[in-house]
Amino acid sequence: MEMEELIAETKVYNCVECGKCNANCPISWFESDYSPRLIAKRALEGFIDVHDEKIWHCMSCQLCSDRCPSEVDYPKFIWGLRAEALKSGIKEAAYVSELEQLFLDGERDKDIGIVKEITAGKTAVEGQDGGIVTSLLTAGMEKGLFDSAIVVHREDGFKAKAIMTENVEDIIKASGSKYQFAPTVERMVEAIIEGGGKRIAIVALPCSIYGIRRIQKVFSDVELYNIGLFCFENFYYELLKPFVSEILDVDLGLADKIDVKKGKFVVYIEGEEKSCDVDELQEAVRASCAFCTDFTARLADISVGSVGSPDGYSTVIIRSKKGEELFGLLKGLETTSVDRDEIAKLARLKRKRGVEELEKLEGV
Ligand code: SF4
Ligand code: SF4
Ligand code: SF4
Structure with a gap:
């Protein structure tokens, strides 16, 4: 993988160093040396190292990217770094174990x-x-x-x-x-x-x-x-709701219960059960x-x-x-x-x- 391509793909080039990612990252609040802003900056300066164990601290919550004014997809960028780390023989399991x-x-x-x-x-x-x-x-x-x-x-x-x-x-x-x-x-x-x-x-x-x-x-x-x-x-609710409305002709907001079972997405509403294949909802994942x-x-x-x-x-x-x-x-x-x-x-x-x-x- 070319780092430049990953940076371009995830729009890290757009970073304006505003620090909103740090401010919204629950991990940064506790680990003072964990900073998505700095990791992005180091990548832009060519200093990112996939052996840096901090790339395993992110929990992929997307709170940073949801609030980034420059549309930087930081979680995907981190996954790209992890892919490279795994390729070079680093074991994710070590961090979990x-x-x-x-x-x-x-x-x-x-x-x-x-x-x-x-x-x-x-x-x-x-x-x-x-x-x-x-x-x-x-x-x-x-x-x-x-x-x-x-x-x-x-x-x-x-x-x-x-x-x-x-x-x-x-x-x-x-x-x-x-x-x-x-x-x-x-x-x-x-x-x-x-x-x-x-x-x-x-x-x-x-x-x-x-x-x-x-x-x-x-x-x-x-x-x-x-x-x-x-x-x-x-799913993203904002995407799921219109999909469910189109495919199942129900208002998800009025459902009594939803369930995912054996590849089906099931909506229970007004005594009825309506379902579709989960695959039909992939764009809302x-x-x-x-x-x-x-x-x-x-x-x-x-x-x-x-x-x-x-x-x-x-x-x-x-x-x-x-x-x-x-x-x-x-x-x-x-x-x-x-x-x-x-x-x-x-x-x-x-x-x-x-x-x-x-x-x-x-x-x-
Ligand atoms: S919120 Fe976005 S633009 Fe701001 S520092 Fe973080 S990655 Fe850069
Ligand atoms: S996705 Fe990672 S870096 Fe972004 S806010 Fe969540 S834990 Fe922090
Ligand atoms: S599949 Fe998605 S929502 Fe579920 S644990 Fe993984 S990242 Fe979180």
Whole structure:
């Protein structure tokens, strides 16, 4: 890969060094020596080195590029540098395994990560699949394991909005997947800095959990309970809504629930179920998802998703003592066996897609 081509492709040439990327980057807030602005500047000056371990600090949240006045696609630029690093023999796994060793505890599975226990479960609580995430949060809050939780609500229809809450009603209101990225890490940072939060539960996507773990390294006195959601890809609401309207002839904003199952995007609305192939919605998928290789939220204390479980159940992967402690609080839990191969298959598929997309960047 020619660095000049990557710089041109991702518009790094347009950088005006305004610093908005740094100001909006949750990782920069905690790691004073991590600066997207400086990495862009060094690349323009010809000093970027793919051996710089800072290129692995980014969590691909796109908060910098969303707010960049010069349309610099910094996350894609970083993925391009990572592609080059991998090509030169650097192992991404080293950065992930450092965090695994710090926070997790269990047997390593090459496809689904560190596992202490894996099961399919459901509770009496109504939620996505087995209602496990809602039950974990309400149980943890009621038992005083944490004082606040970062969850995702709906606003303006089905648009995802990350909120910090200290009450169970808000947690129940947050149940159900939104299939969109929400800045949960930003809310967590605010909870720590502004609210002085010390014991927090957070429900987040694999990419955000990666960022949270990096921040947690700095804030070792904050007790965090990380609940990760399985994620193959997610959508931009502003693009998804018109696509759904055109393909399914429904207003996504009025949907009761949405789901992604076995390659189908399903909308539940006014007692009806409407679906299309997820592939038909590809143009609404977030740009960074193409390169992402983590399906099961490998760095979470507990990962939850529907893949691998019968209908009405959630798959639960417990990866740490904290995860075990939280899961142990669930009352009225029904469990059944998990199809581990199904999870591993999708995890491998996502990794393959990510690696292939990275290889394409090498050719930029
Ligand atoms: S926000 Fe954009 S223009 Fe401003 S410093 Fe960052 S990359 Fe450069
Ligand atoms: S994508 Fe997110 S983590 Fe990466 S530099 Fe931009 S704001 Fe920071
Ligand atoms: S696919 Fe990866 S980058 Fe995209 S939302 Fe999911 S975890 Fe984040």
